[in-house]
Amino acid sequence: MTTSFLPQSPPAAEVRTAAGGHRTTVLIGTDTYPPDVNGAAYFTARLARGLVRRGVRVHVVCASPDGRPHTAERDGVVEHRLRSVPSLVHDSVRLALPVGVRGHLDRIMERLRPDTVHIQNHFLVGRMLAAAARARGVPVVATNHFMPENLFDYVHVPGPLRPHAARLAWRDLGAVLSRVDHVTTPTPAAARLLWEQGFARPVEPVSCGIDLARFRPVEGGDAQRGRIRARLGIPDRTTVVFVGRLDEEKRADELIRAVARTGADVQLVLAGHGAYRGRLEELAAAEGVADRVVFLGFVSHEDLPDVYRSADLFAIAGIAELQSIATLEAMASGLPVVAADAMALPHLVEEGGNGFLYRPGSARELAARVDEVVADGARRRAMGARSREMARAHRLEDSLARFERIYREVAAEGAAVPAGGFTAGR
Template sequence: MKIVIATAVYYPMINGVAVFSYNLAAGLARRGNEVLVVCPSQTGRNYTRTIDGVKTVYLKSVQAKVYPDQIHTVPKKKKVLGVELPHLWYRHGFRVSVFPQREIKRVLDDFQPDVVHVQVSDPIGLSVAAYARRRDIPLVTTEHNQPDVITDPLKLPLVVKKPVDAMLAVYFVNRQSKSDFVTMPTEKAIKDLIWSRGRGKEFPVPVAAVSNGVDLANFKSGKVAAEIYSKYNLPTDRPVVLYVGRVDPEKRLGLVIDAFKEARRKVPTALLVIVGDGVDKVRLEEKVRKMDLGDNVKFLGRVLPPDLYELYKIGDVFATASEIETQGIVLIEAAATGLPLVAVDKGAVGEVCRDGVNGFLCRPGNVAEIAEAIVRILSDDKLRAKFAENSVKIAGEHDFEKTLDKFINIYDKVIRDKK
């Protein structure tokens, strides 16, 4: 097949949608398909690259300097008279293609796709979807977001948040209903966005839960390469609480730090390792300093494979307090590496972190429960081994090869149905 994947975020950016889009494109190409990715340029100018067998067209873009690009290190906040100023703009801002219609028409006219797969409702995604509908090309959309993902970080008053969430939900659902097939990463995401809002039987197109998946060949339990400990200045003889992901306010990593401090009262040798970068990193580093945690919390910053695969192995338990996950790729990666999980019972997290099976689900925002869960896992070798074994089994349900099989079947179906 000739497949177009349209996305607002892509390599070399790192977040859930960017990683999934990259893995999907490369996987489809490995299966013998001709794949074209369209996404915003990282330089502002239009250019084309071939990455892992995938032709990638980076469209003209401008910087949205209110949010970092997830590629460059987030700078420290400036201080005036000792007072830390909030970040109002970033030198390396998130990039957006504002009016991509002409570029998209030229690129897609030349490519002549059999099927189009849109990931995000940015100008590129909307333009590619409109192109497909005008030419009666099969259109698949994947909804990676829920209204909470957008509104929770804004800290809106409840009286404002509820109607905004309702409007966003209507927008998401209406956009998806104009596709030929809709996927979301989990059944819970589908229920929250469509079924629970009364669309149920009247929703006009097929909907399926298809996991974002991970390449299980990369994420395996086992002995850590010795050089990793020295490279990242990590001890080899301490139990490790691990977090991997964006270090942004909506991930609520501050709660994990609070819980870790409480957990250390019973497991005083514990070490918290945070892998990732984001707008909240400097604030959290200062928080750790004020809490007098010293070298008991390590911020490693942004780490890429293959080191990332090894760093997962150093953990004894993976902990997150994020309430906005539509699935949580890092949770699957941690489970595949054989880590017990501690997470909160919000969003679709429960489909990967199963309470009492491969970890513990805590009430959102409950520091005491998160701390207790960490202590229980670190203090009980048998429980930790049981959870680790179950994590690997659960991660097996999210093998990326199965994800590829499902999307190829969906593409086949929508192409047949159009014909």
């Protein structure tokens, strides 16, 4: 079972029509979409359903979760599910079969005549949909969620080969992104990463966004927090929470080792599922903290906000986060954050303001930061309030509005094949 982050269906009354009566039609192409379990899939679902709420006509092309090709409408989004096979990369992801995909995409393009195509990945579906759009003069927007490091553990690339594999992966990404009309990525750090890898065109940071009404601080203080814990089956003690896949790349083992080294009486709650769970349970036992590590496993869409409200702080150890939606959800929920000083996480942590950073790999330093947060209740609450304030800069509605403007801008300019991709020598 898996943790659910999907947004609720938008009420019909909230759907509006764009000014002038024209409803923009956007065709989103993605190689991963719910029920797949990853940040790109959840972002794409929130984007699609949020755009519908704003009056945009949205179609999504993605792999079928059961292998059977079909079309379905969910929450106003029309899903075109392609024939698929199980992935060798991850048990929760399926891959669209390449045979016949291009012809199917051509027929969808001809029938829908979208104003804009928005691809979320540069793999099979995104790559082929971008080519189909270019052939028809339809502008293409691309959002990059990719880092090679997020795949290496799944495909078992040996350590010595990873630098070479990463260079090939970045160049392959560039071959796709260099031929679209507008490129976005979730954070300035993610945009800078593309530039550092040799991408020669502008990249616009657009936050994934967070629903501030859905994710908000606990009301009723410690008493209400205790009631939430009881309902979720969490012991009533000072709680560090992590929400996400329990796979190797998320480095939850550091969180367990940190709990074993804290001076305070804290527990760790891990909400999510993944292939690494068994090893994490063994590690908790070996570190002598099995009674202080709670594995929640599957968390329903309805219960997810309460998982954050059950906690006193949020911790994350990943070093390949292009933004981290879970960290944004925690911040919106009024939690202090202790995070690895890596990739985009420093953009979400104001040192001493809403939390602390620690050196990746140092469970002892992580433990010391956790101790510092939980030692002073008044300071912890002030840090949580600062997190909530910082989360306001990532309002989902602002992100949706920006994407809608991008679609209009590229449609007005017309499709082009931009020059420049990845340059040599970087």
